[in-house]
Amino acid sequence: MLFTLGPLVATVVLSFFVWDLFSTPEFVxxxxxxxxxxxxxxxxxAFATFPLVAALAAVLWCRGGFRWLAIGVxxxxxxxxxxxxxxxxPKFWQSLWNTFYLLLGLPLGMFGSLFLxxxxxxxxxxxxxxxxxxxxxxxxxxxxVFLLWKWIFNPDIGPVNLLLAAFGVEGPAWFDSAAWxxxxxxxxxxxxxxxxxxxxxxxxxxxxxxxGLYEAADxxxxxxWHRFWKITVPMVSSTTVFILIMGVINGFQxxxxxxxxxxxxxxxxxxxxxxxxxxxxxxxxLEMGVASAASVLLFLLVLAMSWVNWRVTSNRVHYx
Amino acid sequence: MLTRLVICWLVAIxxxxxxxxxxPGGAPExxxxxxxxxxxxxxxxxxxxxxxxxxxxxxxxxxxxTVRIVPAPGRDYYMKALTLLAARAEVDLLWLGLGFGMFxxxxxxxxxxxxxxxDASFSRNDFSPQALEMxxxxxxxxxxxxxxxxxxxxxxxxLLKMAxxxxxxxxxxxxxFLAIGRKTTRRESGGRVYGLGMTEVSPLLYGMxxxxxxxxxxxxxxxxxxxxxxxxIELADEGVLLRSAHTGQLDNLNxxxxxxxxxxxxxxxDLLELQKRAGFDWRLLPPPLYRDGSQKxxxxxxxxxxxxxxxxxxxxxxxxxxxxxEEVQRAMPRDVVPTxxxxxxxxxxxxxxxxxxxxxxxxxxxxxxxxxxxxKVYSExxxxxxxxxxxxxxxxxxxxxxxxxINRILEDKx
Numbered sequence: 028m029l030f031t032l033g034p035l036v037a038t039v040v041l042s043f044f045v046w047d048l049f050s051t052p053e054f055v056x057x058x059x060x061x062x063x064x065x066x067x068x069x070x071x072x073a074f075a076t077f078p079l080v081a082a083l084a085a086v087l088w089c090r091g092g093f094r095w096l097a098i099g100v101x102x103x104x105x106x107x108x109x110x111x112x113x114x115x116x117p118k119f120w121q122s123l124w125n126t127f128y129l130l131l132g133l134p135l136g137m138f139g140s141l142f143l144x145x146x147x148x149x150x151x152x153x154x155x156x157x158x159x160x161x162x163x164x165x166x167x168x169x170x171x172v173f174l175l176w177k178w179i180f181n182p183d184i185g186p187v188n189l190l191l192a193a194f195g196v197e198g199p200a201w202f203d204s205a206a207w208x209x210x211x212x213x214x215x216x217x218x219x220x221x222x223x224x225x226x227x228x229x230x231x232x233x234x235x236x237x238x239g240l241y242e243a244a245d246x247x248x249x250x251x252w253h254r255f256w257k258i259t260v261p262m263v264s265s266t267t268v269f270i271l272i273m274g275v276i277n278g279f280q281x282x283x284x285x286x287x288x289x290x291x292x293x294x295x296x297x298x299x300x301x302x303x304x305x306x307x308x309x310x311x312x313l314e315m316g317v318a319s320a321a322s323v324l325l326f327l328l329v330l331a332m333s334w335v336n337w338r339v340t341s342n343r344v345h346y347x
Numbered sequence: 348m349l350t351r352l353v354i355c356w357l358v359a360i361x362x363x364x365x366x367x368x369x370x371p372g373g374a375p376e377x378x379x380x381x382x383x384x385x386x387x388x389x390x391x392x393x394x395x396x397x398x399x400x401x402x403x404x405x406x407x408x409x410x411x412x413t414v415r416i417v418p419a420p421g422r423d424y425y426m427k428a429l430t431l432l433a434a435r436a437e438v439d440l441l442w443l444g445l446g447f448g449m450f451x452x453x454x455x456x457x458x459x460x461x462x463x464x465x466d467a468s469f470s471r472n473d474f475s476p477q478a479l480e481m482x483x484x485x486x487x488x489x490x491x492x493x494x495x496x497x498x499x500x501x502x503x504x505x506l507l508k509m510a511x512x513x514x515x516x517x518x519x520x521x522x523x524f525l526a527i528g529r530k531t532t533r534r535e536s537g538g539r540v541y542g543l544g545m546t547e548v549s550p551l552l553y554g555m556x557x558x559x560x561x562x563x564x565x566x567x568x569x570x571x572x573x574x575x576x577x578x579x580i581e582l583a584d585e586g587v588l589l590r591s592a593h594t595g596q597l598d599n600l601n602x603x604x605x606x607x608x609x610x611x612x613x614x615x616x617d618l619l620e621l622q623k624r625a626g627f628d629w630r631l632l633p634p635p636l637y638r639d640g641s642q643k644x645x646x647x648x649x650x651x652x653x654x655x656x657x658x659x660x661x662x663x664x665x666x667x668x669x670x671x672x673e674e675v676q677r678a679m680p681r682d683v684v685p686t687x688x689x690x691x692x693x694x695x696x697x698x699x700x701x702x703x704x705x706x707x708x709x710x711x712x713x714x715x716x717x718x719x720x721x722x723k724v725y726s727e728x729x730x731x732x733x734x735x736x737x738x739x740x741x742x743x744x745x746x747x748x749x750x751x752x753i754n755r756i757l758e759d760k761x
Binding site: 047048049050117118183197204205206293294295296297307310311312313314 | 423426429430432433453454455537539541720722723726729730733734736737739748
C-alpha cells in the first residue's frame with residue numbers, strides 16, 4: 028500500500044512544483060497545469076478542454092440522441108478551438124492527439140480477435156496449433172519485435188516496400204514520415220494484439236455459450252451471419268466491454284516502448300504519446316513538475332474515459 | 348513437485364549468475380571497497396577499455412587505493428549520469444563530453460581552479476586552449492579533456508569521377524558543395540533515388556549555429572535562417588537529401604562506406620574505420636566556405652570531471668590528471684585527437700596526405716555552447732525543424748516559434 032500510495036501522492040504534490048532533481052523544489056501553484064492546458068486565442072488565453080469537459084458532463088446527464096449530439100458538439104468545439112489557437116505546450120497536445128489516433132486501432136484489433144476466436148473455436152484440423160501460432164506474438168513481444176518491425180517498414184530494404192515496388196508502387200517512408208508513422212505503429216500493434224490475450228478471452232467466452240441457442244437458431248433457419256450477430260456477439264458482450272475498457276486504459280498508458288525503440292517520438296513528434304511525453308519531460312529535460320502534472324492529467328483522462336465507457340455500454344451488455 | 352520446482356529455480360539462478368559473470372561488462376566491477384576507493388562513471392566503448400588500463404596504472408602508483416569503474420550505456424548517458432548524481436550515488440569522477448554544461452551549471456561538478464594552482468606539476472599551458480575552453484563555465488574550470496572531436500567532410504572521389512567532376516580543393520565553397528551533391532545523386536529510371544549526394548546542409552555551413560556563440564539566444568532567426576531551412580526542404584523535395592534522419596535510418600559512416608552517399612560529414616572518431624574499410628578513393632576536406640567567407644566545423648571534446656559531492660577530491664584530481672596525461676593520450680588509438688600540445692603535434696605529423704586537410708578544420712572549430720538546458724533546447728529545435736521539413740508549418744513559422752520557445756527556455760533560470 029505504501030509503495031503504491033507514496034509515488035501517487037508524491038506525483039500530485041510534485042505537479043505543483045518546479046524541480047530538476049538538483050535544486051530545491053520551487054512551489055509554482057497551478058503553473059505546470061496551465062502551461063500544459065492553456066492555449067492562446069487571439070490576444071487572450073483559453074482552455075481547449077472546456078468544451079470537452081462540457082461534453083463529458085453531457086454524457087452523464089443527457090439521454091438518448093442528445094448524449095451523442097453533446098459529445099459531437101463538444102469534440103467539434105474543442106477541435107475548432109485548437110485549430111485556431113496556439114497551445115502553450117504544442118508537444119503535449121500533439122501527444123494527446125497521437126494517443127487518441129493510435130486508439131483507433133483498438134476496435135479493429137477487437138474485431139480481429141473475435142473473428143480469430145470464432146475460427147479457432149470450430150473443430151477444424153490442427154486448431155490447437157493455430158491457437159499457439161496466433162498467440163505467439165504476445166509471448167515474443169519486446170525490443171526484438173520492434174527492431175524486426177523497423178526492418179519490415181524500412182523504406183529501402185524492408186519487405187513491405189519491396190512488395191509494393193513489385194507492383195510498381197513506391198512505398199512511403201513509414202517510420203520516417205510524419206504521415207505514415209502512426210499507421211505503421213497501428214499495423215504493428217494490430218499484429219501484436221489480435222491473437223493475444225483478447226483472443227483467449229473471446230475463446231473462453233465462446234466456449235461458455237450454450238450450444239442449445241445455436242441449435243434453436245438452426246431450427247428457425249438462421250444463417251451463419253445471423254447466428255453470429257444475434258447470438259455470438261450479444262453473448263460475448265460482457266467480454267467485449269471488459270476488453271474495451273482495458274484496451275482504452277492500456278492505450279492511454281501505452282506507446283512508450285515503441286516510440287523509445289523505433290522512432291524516439293518522431294518524426295516531427297508524430298509518434299510521441301502522452302507516456303513518452305512524460306518520460307521526455309522527466310528524464311530528458313529534468314522537468315519533474317511538468318511530468319508530474321502530465322501524469323495527473325493522464326490519470327484523470329483514463330478515469331473519465333473508463334467512466335464514459337461504463338456509462339455508455341452498461342445497458343448494452345448481456346450477462347449470462 | 349515442489350522440490351523439483353525449487354531445484355529448477357536454483358539451477359536457473361546459478362546459470363544466470365555464471366553467464367552474467369562470464370559476459371564482458373556483465374558483472375559489476377568491484378576492485379575493492381572502502382575509504383581508499385575512487386568510483387569512476389564511464390560509458391561503454393573504447394573509452395571504457397582505456398579507463399580500465401589507467402585505473403590499473405593508478406593503483407600501481409597509489410598503493411592501497413583502488414578504482415571502481417561503473418560502466419553506463421552510451422545511449423542517454425548524460426541523463427543516466429545526472430540521475431545518478433542527483434540520487435547522491437557514490438561517484439567521484441565521471442566522463443563528460445558535449446553535455447558538460449548540463450552538469451556544471453547545476454553545481455554537480457567540482458571547480459578545479461584551486462587544485463590546478465596548488466599542483467606544481469600541472470600546467471594548463473600543456474593543453475590545447477580550444478579543448479580546455481570546452482570545460483570552462485563562468486570563468487572556472489570543471490574538467491580536463493583528453494580528446495578533441497571535430498567535423499570534416501569525406502568525399503568519395505570515385506563517385507565524383509563517375510559524375511564527371513573533379514575533386515574540389517580545400518577552399519571549396521557552399522555552392523560547389525551543393526553542385527557536387529546534386530550531381531552525385533543517383534536515380535533509377537523511374538526517378539527513385541538510390542544514391543544520395545549528401546545528407547544535410549547544417550546551420551554551420553551557413554556560418555550560423557542553433558544558438559548564438561554565448562549560448563544566450565536562438566541563433567537562426569532572420570532571413571538567413573529561413574533561407575537555410577528552405578534550401579533543406581527544397582533539396583529533400585528533389586531527393587538530394589533525406590527528409591528525416593530522425594529514426595537513425597542513416598548510419599553516417601556506413602552509408603558513406605557502402606557508396607550510398609557521395610559527400611558525408613564525418614568526425615574524427617570515424618577516421619580509423621574510414622582507413623580500414625573504404626574500398627574506393629576518398630579524401631577529407633574542411634567544411635566548405637559560406638558566401639561571406641566564414642568556415643565553421645562542429646566540435647566537441649571528451650574528458651573527465653570530478654563530482655561536487657566527492658569526499659576524496661585530492662585523489663580524484665590525481666586520477667583525473669593521469670586519465671588525461673601525455674602517456675595515456677599517446678597510447679590512444681587514432682580515433683580521437685589528443686589535447687596535450689606535445690601529443691597533438693605528434694598526431695598532426697603522423698597524418699597521411701589524404702587526412703592532412705583535417706587540420707584545416709582545427710582552426711575553425713565551432714563547439715556548441717555549454718548550457719544547462721542543452722537537451723531541452725536541442726529537442727525543441729529538432730521538433731520545429733522537423734515540423735517544417737514535414738511541411739506541417741512554414742519555415743518562417745517554425746523558426747519564429749522555435750526562436751520564441753528556445754529564448755524562453757534560455758531565459759528561465761529556475
